[in-house]
Amino acid sequence: MTKDLCHIHKFQERDIDLLLAEELRINEKFAAWFISRVASGSLVVGPAFRTRVSVLEDGTEADVVACFHRADGGIHRVFVEDKISAPLMPEQLQRYQRRASAEHLRGESNSFSVVLFAPAAYGAVLPDGVVRLTFEEAATALEQSNDDDRTTYKAGFLRRALPLTSPASRDAHAADVEPFVADWWEAVYVMLGREFPGFFLPPKTRYPRGVYFAPRTNGMADYLRVDFKGHLGEVDLAVKNVNYPDLASALSGLHLPGSIIENGKSTAIRIGGLEKFVIADGIAVINTKVRAAYAAAAELLTFWKENRNRFDSLAR
Template identity: 30%
Template sequence: MEQLNTYLNVMERDVDLLILEELLVSESFTNWFVSEATRRPSPIRIIGAWHSVSNAQLGESDLIVKFEEETGLSEAILIENKIDAAAQTEQGHRYKMRGEKGITQGEWAKFTTCLFAPQSYIDRNSEPYDVELSYEQVVTFFQAQADVRSQYRATFLQEAIEKNRRGYQSVVCPRMTDFATAYLDFVARNHPELNPEVAKPRAAGHDWIHFYPIPNQRNIVIVHQIRGQRIKVIYHGQLNKYDEIADKFADIVDLPLAVKPSGKSVTVSTEAPFIDLANSTFEQVKGQIRLALNSALAIKNYLIR
């Protein structure tokens, strides 16, 4: 028995419930967690914490913690917990939409969206969240405590970090893989200037098609979000250049564009045609693909002008 691992397999739900318990029973942990997430060190009074809060239209928040600061205003942190699973399409945006809906419904006056994950996952994340909090930071917090319980918590999360390092094996969807491969081959043949990504096996929800039109600048990407019906430029990690980016597109009148901050990044987007991925092959929707690519090509020209 002594040679066996204590945990057979740490799942995201296991981590959810561990953090939920700490938020509900440990005042020191809750104040530390809220301070790290909000970047404000003031003490708080917790109102409650909840696991797996769902909205029929906007999806699910893994954890929500609601609290009051000394001002008396209620705030919330909406937490997406990831060990190694791939992000869902526009997951970070839906967290923001759920936060905004909470304001309109009077649930809280302010909110913060938070990605909670191992640091290696955070380093490759492209979804927009207000803040990112790593498992490693929480491990350090627990290790600094003197009690055996906290040391157990640290060991538990360290096992989740090790699982992340071993990697996630997604379930390949042949239909989505074939569609994306046909799409990327078409672009490579007809519009190589868009510099499409290399085709790889895909899971069912992996419907973003990426283009890298500026050589040696992988932090500026054009994305066709098929189900989201958007052609979008993402300036990764360039929120400090928001005004400059907005000015760059301000005088464009022949293509309706929306420039928005998105976490630490900036996005510039326009609408794309509806494509029924569930019931169509690439050849059946090639006309819609051409229209979407026309928008991508126009945006590409604005990028390099």
């Protein structure tokens, strides 16, 4: 069983840049594996004699540029674009290729490789000549390069950098790294089942990391959104793309459960003045402050259901 030594959970592409630059420069076995993948059959030998990050030239920033010696005395340059989840910019990898070709024509290198380094699930169509390496296979190569805590940590670092792409994976992650958050929400769902049975739909993400989210009820129209802001003591029933005068006119003569407010491109009915809370307040607030906020959300949604014809006319 692989030891779990890395407990970092938030990653930027720059973090991957620095890790890769270090390993290509210092870790001889990993560098040899890397070169075997990106310059197969070449005369390139490792580790890199120079690595740099965020190298800008001709308006193109290369995340990592690694320079290797060749057995014939020349230089092989590797240009790496790292991605975690952000999409590639238009022709981003083609610009890498043009830059690498220009340096080759100027005699600054004798050969080159352009590499996309990203998770296996990262979707991208690569230009001809661009090599793809994944975080997962690099993590395995790191583990095989040395049997020590340092390389185990670096392999775990790469695996933890994989983006959480589904509600289920985000929930599993929350339950693993912040079990008190999962326990808090489970207690909330017990309260909801007792106090509001069947009223609120199960959320896509079961364990949100905060108390600002959008609960839903059965049959809820797409033009509607509930902004549940426990940390502010507010719950809004927002009607998308409807202005204040139109909503006020449509609901004229009704006893409103809250105040009409402008909310960006939407207008909302707000119940405010509730007691504020956050998850860190603990289980004790669930049957008091949290219940009151959900009661406000239920009141707003019930008001919408009872007057749906008026709301639907606005949406049309």
